Amino acid sequence: MNGNILIIEDEDAIVNVLTSILIANEYMPVVAKDGQQAMMLLRSFQPDVILLDLGLPDIDGKELLKSFRQTHNCPVLVVSARDSEQEKVELLDLGADDYITKPFGTSELLARIRVVLRTRTVSEDRGSVAKNVYCCGKLHIDLDKHIVMLDGERVHLTKNELRIIELLGHNPGKVLTYDYLIKNIWGEDMPDNNRILRVNMANIRRKLEENPAEPQYIMTEIGVGYRMADESCF
Ligand code: CA
DSSP, X not given: OOEEEEXXXXXXXXXXXXXXXXXXXXXXXXXXXXXXXXXXXXXXXXXXXXXXXXXXXXXXXXXXXXXXXXXXXXXXXXXXXXXXXXXXXXXXXXXXXXXXESSOOHHHHHHHXXXXXHHHHHHHHTTXXXXXXXXXXXXXXXXXXTEEEETTEEOOOOHHHHHHHHHHHTSTTOEEEHHHHHHHHHOSOOTTHHHHHHHHHHXXXXXXXXXXXXOXXXXXXXXXXXXXXXXXXX
8 A cells, every 4th residue: 555545525425536546556534524534534544645626515625734834744646626826825835835737647647746755754764864966867966965966977066056957856756835945045034036946047057957948857836936846767
């Protein structure tokens, strides 16, 4: 078994699709049709991942996410029909691990689940057997030694470029918001910081990407943030 998955969703058609995909891929799904059932199952079922629909009959999914986060650190993947950038940023800030927009493809769903499961395992293991190397295609980052290699050659980066890459490299496959990156690199009170982040990213892409206009390693989630390619994607 690959893990227990709590599906919080009130629409039968979507529940059926999700459960059959998950069972076929050796996950154990359990379904909650509203917030109250979800809170009960969260305690008794001990899920490894939560798939959360935002439009529930008894509570807004965002409120549910807030109350999960007070007591649990189980990864939450929001499955939503809402596709606004502002909404995605808000969800990530509230503690969602990732989001997927309906209608979604099976392989995208499974990839996102693998990423949230792995990210969580890696951060729990950190300090003991953490794997502090990011490898994807021709890109190799040693996160302990702060060395970036592309196709066997050392890439020369500024201090801030390196810190951006390392934050993303510690979270492959996961979107990090512009705000999160800026706060971690420049602190809270940097004026005009979005522009500075964009300039740094343009320089990073010029150094790493074969075609900076079609990046393979660091993708832009427009209006939300950046996502480092999942290591299994190549
Ligand atoms: Ca719904």
